[in-house]
Amino acid sequence: MKLGLNLVGNGAHGGGWRMPEAHLAASMDFALWKRLAQQAEAAKFHFMFWADGIAVRSSAKDDEQLSYDSRIDVFEPFTIMAALSAVTERMGYIASASTTFNEPYHIARKFASLDHISGGRAGWNVVTSWSEQEALNFGRDSLLEHALRYRRAEEFVDVVFGLWDSWEDAAFIRDKASGKYFDPAKLHTPHHRGEHFQVRGPLNVRRPVQGYPVIAQAGSSGPGQDLGARRADIIYTMQKSREDAVAFYSSVKSRFAAHGRSPESSLVMPGIMPIMGRTMQEARDRADRLGELIHPELGLAALIPSFGDLSGYPLDGPVTALLAETNSVKSAHARLAKELEGRSITIRELIHQRSASGHHVFIGTPASIADEMEDWFVHRGCDGWNILPPFFPAPVEEVFNLLIPELQRRGLFHTEYEGKTFRENLGLARPAHPSKRTAVAAE
Ligand SMILES: Cc1cc2nc3c(=O)[nH]c(=O)nc-3n(C[C@H](O)[C@H](O)[C@H](O)COP(=O)(O)O)c2cc1C
Structure with a gap:
């Protein structure tokens, strides 16, 4: 199985x-991240992933309510990934970057640069952005509508790929004798004009080391799955049970053929938050402690997008009905509606349930957590996992020291990196330049 670390602020658990x-x-302690990146590499993790938004993203009703949120101050992902890539050799680095609040040229250029700086270890998590707060930072009063965000995302990604294809691999001949720096026959200026973007190109960075950086995608709604099936190498998802994970896995993989891709060309990686102890009791105590915090x-504040403001209601009373619609994360809203169907649950219980950023929580010993990971994996519920540490650094160091050796003992996780680039380590082919692909197809 493939493993990544999904890093969220001070940890993915609200009480962490x-x-x-x-x-x-x-x-924002760089010394800590440097140490964790080096430890994660020693543990043979495939990647570190910086979840990101371009705002203080919270639905808190006011500054007083916001003041209890620890996910406020974070590094800008390209900056920290560039720095960490210089102190590691095999670790892959994935950053979220928005197709709603960027221009394709910026993103193509930054990821191509990072791919060169890191020697082929960059990855882009393509996000459409779900928070109103981001809209407010970029000249808008509200977030673009969900379907429109995805239409823009589809075109955005095509433009970025076109820019990465500006130069064939051998375009730069740098012939001192003739004075010719590049071969114009190997330049492919995109000249893109579409519904959302007008981009002539070419990109002012060479073709990325990996051809294209590794592409991750996390939208689980219909349009999200389609974008993933068309373009992604890694599909992130939130699944709460093995059955749901197996259903999602086959749904997303069944969409690949329509895009001329093999289902094996992509890896489905749900998030999990392991809350570990040396004994079951120790793990449960830790989970309880986290909940109390x-x-x-x-x-x-976290319930506002789904329920509106519940502050006037008793915490130990039942939750009110879900709002009919959301323009935010549609798949999460639908999942929550399904989870709550026919159940009576208190506001406090719901707050605790949603404490892991909506991801599945495995509470147990290294062996019992490895059992669950193995169970989902062998039943084709996933190709690997995106691990969300609840806080730093103890839980993530325990993953390195206790969980990884357990998975390796079972033969479920590699003990050495297979190659140099991120793609090589994930077992994914380096995409050929389109001019070469046509040549092969024509032969
Ligand atoms: C594991 C995971 C990680 C995500 N990371 C980010 C992120 O870093 N930044 C972001 O803006 N959205 C992130 N998202 C949100 C998705 O990109 C997407 O916008 C959201 O799921 C809404 O799309 P959907 O309605 O298709 O699910 C993440 C979602 C998941 C499941």
């Missing part, structure tokens, strides 16, 4: 940063 052993101000104001 308040644990007595949690490192304070972890999110979620401040109710933080929990109430």
Whole structure:
């Protein structure tokens, strides 16, 4: 199985940063990230992934409610990934970058540069952005409508790929004798004019080391799955049970053929938050402690997009009905509606349930968590996992020291990197330049 670390601020659990052993101000402590990147590489992790948004993303109703949120101050992902790629040799680095609040030229250029700086270890998590707060930072009063975000994303990604294809691999001949720097026959200026973008090109960076950086995609709605099936190498997802994971896996993989791709050309990787202990009791105690540390104001803020403001209601009373629609994360809204169907649950219970950024939580010992990971994996619910540490650094160091050796003992996880580039280590082919692809097809 493939494994990535999904890094969120001070940890993906809302109460994590308040644990007595949690490192304070972890999110912007570069020395900590440098150490964790090197430890993750020693543990043979395939990648570190920086989830990101271009705003303080919270649905808190006011600054007082916002003041309980620890996901505020974070590094800009390209900056930290460039720095970390210089102190590691095999680790892959994936950054989220928005197709709604960027121009394709910026993104093509940044990822191509990072791919060269890192020696072929860059990855782009293509996101359409779901928060109203991002819209407010980029000259808009509200977020673009969901379907429109995806239409723009489809075209955006095509333009970026076109820009990466500006130059064939051998375009730069740099012939001192003749004075010719590149071969014009190997230049392919995109001249793109579409519904959303007008981009002439070419890109002012050479073709990326990997052909294209590794592409990840996390939208689980219909249009999200289609974008993933057309372009992604890695599909991130949130699944709450093995059955749901198996259904999602076959749904997304069944969309590949329509795009002329083999289902094996992409890896489905759900998120999990392991809450580990040396014994089951220790793990349960840790999970309880984490739950107690979620401040109710933080929990109430997180419920606003789905329920509206519940502050006037008793925490131990039942949750009110879900809002009919959301323009935010449609797949998460639909999943929540399904989870709540026919159940009575209190506001406090719901806050606790959603404490892991919506991801599935495995509470247990290294062996019991490895059992669950193996179970989903062998039943074709996933090709690997995106691990979300609840806080830093103890839980992630325990993953390196206890969980990884357990997975390796079972033959489920590699003990050495297979290659140099991120694609090689994921077992994914380097995409040929389109001019070469046509040549092969014509033969
Ligand atoms: C594991 C995972 C990671 C994600 N990471 C980000 C992120 O870093 N930044 C972001 O803006 N959206 C992120 N998203 C949100 C998705 O990109 C997408 O916008 C969202 O799921 C809404 O699309 P959907 O309605 O198709 O699911 C993530 C989603 C998942 C499941």
